[in-house]
Amino acid sequence: MDKCHFAHSLPGRPVRDWQPLDEHLRNVAQLSRAFANDFDAGRWAYFAGLWHDLGKYSDVFQGMLLSTADPETNSETRIGRPDHSTAGAQHAFSNAGRGGKILAYAIAGHHAGLLDGKGSDGSLEKRLKKVIPDFSAAPASILNSEKFDNLPFAPDAKHFSFQAAFFIRMVFSCLVDADFLDTECFMEPSRTASRKGYPTLVELQSKLDSALDAKTETAVLTPINERRAGILKLCRAAASWKPGLFSLTVPTGGGKTLSSLAFALRHALIHGLKRVIYVIPYTSIIEQTASVFRDVLGDDAVLEHHSNFEPAEDDQRSRLASENWDAPVIVTTNVQFFESLFAAKTSRCRRLHNIVRSVVILDEAQMLPVHLLRPCIESLRELSRKHYGTSIVLCTATQPALSSSEYFKDGLNDVREIIPDPAGLYREFKRVEVQNLGTLADDMLVHRINEENQVLCIVNTRKHARVLYECIEAQQAYHLSGLMCPEHRSRVLREIKTVLESGSPCRLISTQLVEAGVDVDFPVVYRAATGVDSLAQAAGRCNREGRMTGTGRVFLFTPAEGLPAGHFRQTAETAEMVLRQHDDPLSLRAVEDYFRHFYWLRCEHLDSGQILTTLAEGARNGDFPFRTIADRFRLIEQYNEPLIIPHDPEAARMVRALRYAESHGRLARALQRYTIQIPRDALARLLHAGSVERLHDQFNILINGDLYRDDLGLCPKDPQFHKIESLIA
Numbered sequence: 235m236d237k238c239h240f241a242h243s244l245p246g247r248p249v250r251d252w253q254p255l256d257e258h259l260r261n262v263a264q265l266s267r268a269f270a271n272d273f274d275a276g277r278w279a280y281f282a283g284l285w286h287d288l289g290k291y292s293d294v295f296q297g298m299l300l301s302t303a304d305p306e307t308n309s310e311t312r313i314g315r316p317d318h319s320t321a322g323a324q325h326a327f328s329n330a331g332r333g334g335k336i337l338a339y340a341i342a343g344h345h346a347g348l349l350d351g352k353g354s355d356g357s358l359e360k361r362l363k364k365v366i367p368d369f370s371a372a373p374a375s376i377l378n379s380e381k382f383d384n385l386p387f388a389p390d391a392k393h394f395s396f397q398a399a400f401f402i403r404m405v406f407s408c409l410v411d412a413d414f415l416d417t418e419c420f421m422e423p424s425r426t427a428s429r430k431g432y433p434t435l436v437e438l439q440s441k442l443d444s445a446l447d448a449k450t451e452t453a454v455l456t457p458i459n460e461r462r463a464g465i466l467k468l469c470r471a472a473a474s475w476k477p478g479l480f481s482l483t484v485p486t487g488g489g490k491t492l493s494s495l496a497f498a499l500r501h502a503l504i505h506g507l508k509r510v511i512y513v514i515p516y517t518s519i520i521e522q523t524a525s526v527f528r529d530v531l532g533d534d535a536v537l538e539h540h541s542n543f544e545p546a547e548d549d550q551r552s553r554l555a556s557e558n559w560d561a562p563v564i565v566t567t568n569v570q571f572f573e574s575l576f577a578a579k580t581s582r583c584r585r586l587h588n589i590v591r592s593v594v595i596l597d598e599a600q601m602l603p604v605h606l607l608r609p610c611i612e613s614l615r616e617l618s619r620k621h622y623g624t625s626i627v628l629c630t631a632t633q634p635a636l637s638s639s640e641y642f643k644d645g646l647n648d649v650r651e652i653i654p655d656p657a658g659l660y661r662e663f664k665r666v667e668v669q670n671l672g673t674l675a676d677d678m679l680v681h682r683i684n685e686e687n688q689v690l691c692i693v694n695t696r697k698h699a700r701v702l703y704e705c706i707e708a709q710q711a712y713h714l715s716g717l718m719c720p721e722h723r724s725r726v727l728r729e730i731k732t733v734l735e736s737g738s739p740c741r742l743i744s745t746q747l748v749e750a751g752v753d754v755d756f757p758v759v760y761r762a763a764t765g766v767d768s769l770a771q772a773a774g775r776c777n778r779e780g781r782m783t784g785t786g787r788v789f790l791f792t793p794a795e796g797l798p799a800g801h802f803r804q805t806a807e808t809a810e811m812v813l814r815q816h817d818d819p820l821s822l823r824a825v826e827d828y829f830r831h832f833y834w835l836r837c838e839h840l841d842s843g844q845i846l847t848t849l850a851e852g853a854r855n856g857d858f859p860f861r862t863i864a865d866r867f868r869l870i871e872q873y874n875e876p877l878i879i880p881h882d883p884e885a886a887r888m889v890r891a892l893r894y895a896e897s898h899g900r901l902a903r904a905l906q907r908y909t910i911q912i913p914r915d916a917l918a919r920l921l922h923a924g925s926v927e928r929l930h931d932q933f934n935i936l937i938n939g940d941l942y943r944d945d946l947g948l949c950p951k952d953p954q955f956h957k958i959e960s961l962i963a
Contacts, residue, residue: 250663252371254692255291258416259284259376265412269604270405272508272590273622274386278333279408282340284376285325286409289318292367295759312825319344320361321369325377327362335856336398338362340406344413348406348578348864351857359857379441387621394613394869395853396846401617402573402858407586411558414584426627428433432562433535435509437500445530448494458780461488461662469493473500473651477507477625479618479649481599483527483656483822486774491526491597496628497652501625511564511594515601516750521720521907524565524598527892537561539570559585568602569869576867578860585729590862591623598750599636600767603869604801604833605842606642611636612846615646627652631774632767632825640673641830657822665777666759668769668819679760682789688740691760692772694802698762698793700946714744714828718947719879721907730754748775755779756786763792765805766812766828770820788817808832819867843867874911876928879942881908898930905933910948911923920950 241542244426263283270279288698289295295824297315319342326337335358335937342361343349352359389397446466453459465488472480474495482497484490498510512527514520524538537559570595594617596602602610614636617624628636628649653659683689684707693699696715703713712730715721733740734755746764748754755778761769769790777786790813797803808831809819816824833840841847845864848859880886885908912920917934925938936942943949 247377252291254558255287256373256376258420260285260611261416262286262409262412265416266408269408269412269454269587272587273404273411275401275405275708276406277380278337278382278386278405278410279379281326281330281382282405282409282698282946283412285322285337286341286344286413286869287318287322288325288369288372288376289316289321289366291369291372291636292316292318294367306839317345317364317366320364320366323358324362324364324366325369325379325485327583329379331381331383333385336402336405337382339402339858339860340409341576343345343406343772343860344409344580348403348583348741348860349579349854350859350861351852353859354861373617375948387619393615395850395858398614398853398856399849399858399860400613402860403543403583404587404590404622407583410580411584411587414557414580417845420716431534433532435503435562437560438531438535442492442496442499442530446492451815458487458663458782459513461659462493465489465659466493468654469497470650472650475501475650477501477505477623478616479614479626479628480652481628481637481644481649482630483659484629484653486633488631488663488780490629490631490660490845491523492530494595494627498595498625498627502593505590505625507593507623507625508781509559509588509592510564511559511566511571511589512594512597513566513568513594514597515568515751516747520565520567521724527563527565531563538567539564539566557584559579572602572606572610572613572869573867576609576863577865589617589624593625593627595629597629597645598771599630600632600829600931602636602841605634606840606845606867606869607833608841609843609845609867611644618646619932630767632770639830642833645749648665660820660822662847664820665780665782666773666783666788666820668773668788670813671789671791673794675794676702676705683741683743683760686758687757688734688737688742688756689760690742690744690748690754690756690772690775692744692746692748693762693793694746694764694798697743699743702951703946707743710739710741712740712742713855713946714742714748715947716745716747717912717949718908719881719908719910720883722879722881722944722947724907727752746771752780755781757782758787758789760789760791763790763797763806764802764809765832766825768805768817768827769809773820788869807830875914875934876909876918876947877912877917877936877938877948878905878910879910879948880939881942889929892929892933898932902933912948 252355263280266283267276268281270276289343295318298316323338323342323933326341328336339348339358342358346356349356349358351357354360385398385401402730444483450466458725467486469482482490482494484493495510495512501507502510512523520538524536527536529573539559574585577583616622618626636646637649639645656719679691680702683691691702693702696717699715703711710733712726714726718726730740730742731754742748742754742756746768748769752775754775756776759772759776761772763771769788773786773788776788792806796798797806808828811831812824812828813819818824843863844872845863845867848863851856878885878889882888885905888905888908890902891903892898895901917926919932920936920941921928925936925941927935927937929935936948941950942950
């Protein structure tokens, strides 16, 4: 609903009082233009905003407004309600020149989402031919048109289809966000007020510089800390480089998280960029990175946005910011970031324009999913072009991954490395030796683990982690997996770090979630067969602080029962081939060889959804299949569902409050700390068994406490749950 709906539905309001509608259109137009000026498309977005609700000038729509006392039913997305967005789309298509179809996509989809260009009954082609009520009551000052014959940038012939579709998305984003915000300003001014008051980037840089300088001054003078200080210095110096594509190749344990943030804030200030967006591969570690940033920058500066919950509403500024990403620092996931860039829904697309003229840091950039690597690279390439002005930082310990090379023609060009000698830095940070043990049965692996005082073992499946944990000696043994809620994992990690510092026995069995962003330091690490990039991450948990007199020991092994099919097996087989050719499997030459075989020689598999091909097929006539692409672009092919675990008294208290709360957003966000993700089929079986309660048709609550163990997390081992156990393994 928007304010023109409300005004026309008030008792006694004359049918022909067009002022509220005129005002809404002009407000949205001006706000859309302000957003789109960031990519030189202000004129385009202005007219998209000016025409988006032309259908509301029809007698049919006005009659509908007067016939209902409930303004909330006025949305055209409800069955039987008048279509008011097709009018503006048809007007743009007929009167705005060759670019009219671009505006038509944005206008036609501003409620229901971007449409396919042709094909289905709901396509733009069908909407442009649809017979609609007369809207000529609109004033001439609004109907007057300009011609849009050229894009506001010089397109690249090779990438034209992608560029044109991307531009449509950005104009659409500006329109949708402006429409939401103007309506919100009129209907709920308190929500608008809640969006204000963020600290400036100047204030944030000052806080970060003070914290980093204090940390450097108080740090124990060790070779590792000296190198970390050198990396920070290089990042600060590189901030003055012109915006574009960067890589930051820093070995695990080199302090790249805060050093990259230091680069980003300073770079944004120097070049007039608006925010920092930190993109992380795993939901399981996003809380830790966001917490690190909040400790330095303050709670009010950092938005943590991921997929544990998408509440329908919230009264908190953090929830409002997650709608359109207007906070100064965003910490999000690969799924949220890239799927938004290929989405069709208004809820996801409205934030896209706020990526423009930002600094985007891709943490562990090599972990983008192989099956969609090419469309992901195209989106990064487009964002980094001059007209969008976004700086992209490929932050990883294992470059190169995404840069163009003789083997990978579709990679990114002109990527500037912040570290002048990554290979030399790797040698300076070398703290471990890797030994390949070959095939190792579980009983022998357990024996070797029990022989060590402090040891970390990382395996590829939750089931394998549980089996090994239950076989090792119980004293000072720990387990970590995604079946433990974040609050539970954090508590276990705090205990592990304390035990490690004391020198007491500590044997940890974990899935790969411990490899990224988890700061632990073991003298010995075992890693089940995996890709070279994951092996490097595992090695980063060994002798991390360089305190050992010698080098740490990393053992690679192949489980006797073999490897899971799919990604794990493919990466492990590629790594095995590389290991035969390199004495040091973690050297940058070995890493390059790994990516050459795993990514670059498999180019035909890097766009399994045929995203780029499908875009190109209809580009000549401007028939872009936005909805089809949104359906195909799935970073995670099997989607999980959130399950709340009332793990401690605080979680139980919040669940009780959730039952009776009128507004759920604040509690939902707090309960993220007690939420795990499980496959939909597993959730369905738990619901059917009565072990999970569905609350408010939105929240899944585990009510059978026997299924959640303090050492293992969710563990449905009872015979009646054997099918669930296989689903979550």
